[in-house]
Amino acid sequence: MPVKKPTQPLLNETKPACPLRGTWVSFQLVDESGDGKPYAGLAYKLVDSTEQIHEGVLDAEGFAKVENHYEGPVALTIDSAYKGDDKNYKLLMTRANYPLRITELQVRAEKTRFVREDGLRVNNNPAKAKADQFFHVEVRDLVEKFAHLPPFSKSAHPPNYNLLKVMGDLGFGPEKPELRGVVLLPDKHTALEVRPLRAFRPMLSKDNNFSALNLYQLSLLASLSYSNFGQEPVENPIDKVSFPLDPSVGYMFGNSLASFIETWKVNKDQTTAYYPLYEDVPYSKRFEILPFDPTLYKQNKPDSGVKQEHPAKWHFFDDGKIKGGSDTQAFITHHDEIILIAVRGTLEGADFIRDTDAEQVPFVEGVGKAHQGFYNAFKAMSEFIKVYLDQFYAGQKIIVCGHSLGGAIATLLAEALRRDPNEYDVLLYTYGSPRAGDADFVNGAAELAHHRMVNNNDPIPSVPAPWMNTRKRIWVPGVIISFVTAPLGALIFAVGLSRTGGAPYEHHGNLHHFMPVHFKGREQSAVLWDPGCDSIEEAACTKALKKFGDLPDRDAFVRQLFQMGDHFMVPSYIPYAWATLRRWQQTQESGTTVVTKTEYDQVYYQLQEMQDRLKTKEAELNNAFQYDRQASQREASLLRAEIGRLNTARQRLHALSFLKLTPEDIYGSASQSPEHKINVDRWMAKKENTVEVQLAMIPQASGSELRTA
Structure with a gap:
């Protein structure tokens, strides 16, 4: 509709006569079902x-009408600050660093829900039929400060943003290119459907007991730590930042999940969809990526130089490009109940060298000694973590995860945090x-x-060997050093290194071991061994069930390569x-046991066959004593140990x-959520998670994923 111009003659060539009054505008804020009650009283x-x-x-139906305003369009804003008593909102609004401008409109929108489970817009809002104009709007359309709010979603009926500039060009005052709000045309009734302000966040259990939920969720988040943060611009942003790179840490938490989009990529070469289990939460309870707004936060101003703060600096640690850096990478984010830290594993050349730096150094933050390479990496990132916690810790559970080298660094970090005065x-x-530390460290932690x-025969948990305590630059005179550089760069010393004192390296934590089970064709399942699990001990098994040594039955280390x-x-x-x-899930739903009869029969008799073959070999060695008694005794001793481990298995x-x-057992504390079943059903509705057979078969890796490996 054309905008009306003044009908009176100009007073001079540059100044028009006074504009006319007499027009009206009415509008109603509604949710996706057409109900205006959620916005009453705003x-x-x-x-x-x-x-x-x-x-x-706004009245009880979210309706308002303004009469006799000056001719032309009007700009609507709903920007009054939240004044309620909710502790979470008050904390976000008053925290010392990056306080948020939370409005009453935001709180109301967080309490509404999407009509569609996927969060896509509905096309047949009942309010549309009663209006001259109909717009899909978001909270960020109607408020002054919006950097902390999600990006715009796709919409078939967006507001006319160009009219904001037109209003400044009408001649009734100075041009206002930064004018905020939604423009409404005169003599018309406008319905504004406000998009619910909801977000997805990965479900996690806060229980210390093992859960299959955390097993799966944290495997995805640990993998995400290999991705970049994905912020654009990467450095020195001027007025805004975005996170377009998928996958990336910023994209997942600052874009897709904040926009109620279920993302599944954690690796750029990934082709199989692994969806985390998400819970539908109010937007303010998502895993947060801090806002960037130089007009609101002085630390965001571009003229701050190297001291300028932006989301990547707060959430992402990567000192690989810093001269003398440790090439450690990690990300951190939080919501009102959990602070999540994920540490990257071996990837770059510096990681390869660090993996071999097996000298033991004092673990100053606790007791015992730690692997020097892992300890240096932990120290490199410890200040980054400390600064974040100083600003945003408010009693949350801290969950740390990591893969490979990242697991060792995460172990030192977690123990240091546990011992912190906080x-x-x-x-x-x-x-x-x-292994991250020695026996004294393990006992102290x-x-x-x-x-x-x-996982099965993963070789990396076998390093550093218990006997290692040697710098990478120390070579034993007269001894040939044999080593193999594995694909991930873990330089593994087979012989030639010896301990120089102190306690041996040991593993920390409760072991959970994956054992694959192969069936006909390419079908494969996995049984999770849990030697230290209380549920197994309560099954009245014999003492032989308990864990002897460091790991369950595994191949010799060289064969693991x-x-x-x-x-x-x-x-x-x-x-x-x-698959676990x-x-x-299937076990609990059907009331069956963790291992099916099919698996039990196959695995049990395979173990029996292996044990029989080893006993036959042992007998052969005993008969060979007369030819090479010392070598035969050593091999026979190894065979007897293997026979014992098979029996334990x-x-x-x-x-x-x-x-x-x-x-x-499956979901831990997450099972207590009022919407737990809804969240699980949403995940189960994904075709990738629908398994018709009784066993949860392991998806086959694609060719591209194997090439990446």
Whole structure:
């Protein structure tokens, strides 16, 4: 509709006569169902073409009408600050660093829900038929400060943003290119459907006990730590930042999840969709990416130079490009209940060198000694974590995760946080982690809740060997050093290094070991060994079920090198974690046990066959004593140990064949959420998570994923 111009003659060549009054405008704020009650009582402000302000309050149906304003369009804003008593909102509005401008409109929009489960817009809002104009609007359209709000969503009926500039060009006052609000045309009734302000956040259990939910969720988030933060511009932003790169840390938390979009990529070469289990939460309870607004936060101003703050600096640590840096990478984010930290594993050349730096150094933050390379990496990022916690810790659970080298760094970090004077409540999950400290460190960290995943024959958990305590530059004179550089760059010394004193390296945490089970064709499932799990001990198994030594039955280390594929996250750990979650879900739903009869029979008799073959070989060696007694005795001793481990494995399998699960075993504290079933059903509705067979088969890695590995 054309904008009316003054009808009176000009007083001179540059100044028009006074504009005319006499027009009216009405509008109604509604949710996606057409109901205006969620917005009843909100204070509004209309600015007309002469900059006259008309203020009022929406009625019980979210409706208002303003009459006799000056001719031309008007700009609507609803920007009054929240004044309620909700503790979470008050904390966000009053925190010392990056306080948020939360409006009453934002709070109301957070309490509404999407009509469609996928969050896409509905096209048949009942309010549309009763209006001359109909707009899809978002909270950011109607408020002054919006940097903390999600990006715009796709819409078939967006407001006319060009009219804001037109209002400044009418001649009824100075041009206002920064005018805020939604423009309404005169003598018309406008319906404004406000998009619900909801977000997705990954479900996590705060229980220290192991859960299949955390096993799967944190495998994805640990993998995400290999991605970039994805902020544009990367450095020295001027007025705004965005997160267009998928996958990236910024894209997941600052874009897709904040916009109620279920994202599934954690690796750029990933082709199989692994969706996290998401919960639908009010936007202010999402995992936060801090806002960037130089007009509101002086630390965001571009003229701050190297001291300028922006989201990447707060949430992402990467000192790989810094001269003398440790090439450590991690990200951190939080919501009102959890602070999440994920540490990247071995990736770059500096990581390869650090993995071999096995000299033990004092763990100053606690007791015992730590691997020097891992400790230096932990120290490099510790200040970054400390600064973040100083600003945003408010009693939340701290959950730390990491893969490979990242698992070792995460272990040192988690123990340091546990011992901090703030008495942080810390939970740790690691995947394929090498040993981070010596026996004294492990004993001193006994109270740290740590679940340590080892996949089949992953070799990296075997380093550094218990006997190692040697700098990479120290070579034993006269001894030939044999080493193998594995695909991830973990330089593994087979012989030639010896301990120089102190306690041996040991693993920390409760071991959870994946064992693959192969069936006909390419079908494969996974059984999760849990030697230290209370549920197994309560199954009245014998003492032999308990963990002897460091790991359950595994191949010799050199043979493990040929199983390096077991170490990677996307082709191995994530599929096994997914299969375990689905297996546990099916077990609980059907009332069956963790190991099916099919699996039990196949695995049990395979173990029996292996044990029989080893006994036959042992007998052959005993008969060969007369030819090479010393060598034969050594080999026979190894065989007897292997026979014993196989027997222990069979008994563990027997225990699992009687184990039944509860929802708490699967989801931990997340099972107590009022919307828990809705959240799980949403995940189960994904075609990738629909498994017709009784066993949760492991998805086959695509060719591109295997090439990446």
